[in-house]
Amino acid sequence: MQKVLTGMSGGVDSSVTAHLLMEKGFEVAGVNLVMHSNENENSCGCKKDVETARAVCENMGIDFYSFDFTREFEQTVIKDFIDTYTSGATPNPCVVCNRSIKFGALIDKADELGFDYIATGHYAQIEKDNNGRFLLKKGLDETKDQSYVLYCLTQHQLSRTLFPLGGYRKTQVRELANANGFINANQHDSQDICFIPDGDYASYIEQKTGLHFENGDFVTLDGKILGTHKGIIRYTIGQRKGLGLALPAPMYVYRKDMDTNRVILTDEAKLFSSSLTARNINLIPFDTLSSPMKVRAKVRYKQPEQNATIEQIDENRIRVEFDAPQRAIAKGQSVVFYDGDYVVGGGIIE
Secondary structure (H helix, E strand, O other): EEEEEEEEOOOHHHOOOOOOHHHHOOOOEEEEOEOOOOOOOOOEEEEEHHHHHHHHHHHHEEEEEEOOOOHHHHHHHHHHHHHHHHOOOOOOOOHHHHHHHHHHHHHHHHHOOOOOOOEEEOOOOEEEOOOOOOEEOOOOOOOOHHHHHHHHHHHHHHHHHEEEHOOOOOOHHHHHHHHHHHHOOOOOOOOOOOOOOOOOOOHHHHHHHHOOOOOEEEEEEOEEEEEEEOOHOOOOOOOOOOOHHHHHHHHOEEEEEEOOOOEEEOHHHHHEEEEEEEEEEEEOOOOOOOOOOOEEEEEOOOOOEEEEEEEEEOOOOEEEEEEEEEOOOOOOOOEEEEEEOOOEEEEEEE
């Protein structure tokens, strides 16, 4: 019997994941990864989740493990988040966490404990092609599909991972949880940035680093001063609301100049661009892209896919040309490519 170590947050998705694996005949154990100390009820990876996950596993009659990954999370996910923000870019911590912690360190733990696979409650699917290559596919439920934040998984990680919820809709998962009497059947979904539940990234960074980001100038593209900002990391590309300026026409954050502590504003038309380059690329159906490829691409998790052409320009970088200009492409975010329902790959926008 094959053994699966299942990531258990205490939430409904991971509970149903374990249940489905047991129904398929796997020997299942649950594992909870403590990654930070935040106690918000909708955050994942915090200490309060341990006892919830332990109780779920006891009710299911399966073994339970808990590992403290706060140091690894601090050194990889949080460090990258702070470094990216303070460089003027916009990070995507879920991508970093998935590759380094949830599908990196967790697989190492599975190896130590003698498990064949790990499993998580992500809404995505893994298939194997005729050449033995592992492919990543969107989840059946388009409203919950999480393939965007999983584009970074390697062939080894995909080969060792199971996504039992990939072929289910969220409504079906809740129905299964209710039918089996799970106490968390109607629990709220966890939020995106688990370690900053109030969304105040700037205050979090200042508290963690001891840095203080001084007021500076809002300026136009040609350098005309429009007013005073309240700290450069408090603004994001494309932002209009919350600038605190009385202007004759709407203006948006175009760029942040960290060297001069200036936030450059522009009209909406100049927020659009037709191309980008991305680094730290990961390709899934193949190791390298030998010629330009037509894809559907997205530069944000919730953005609809857009027609584009991608071309690999060196070992670690790819160029993306969109058929139509895209709004507020932000350095540091991920661009992800699709061929139908399959993930081609992605990278970090530079």
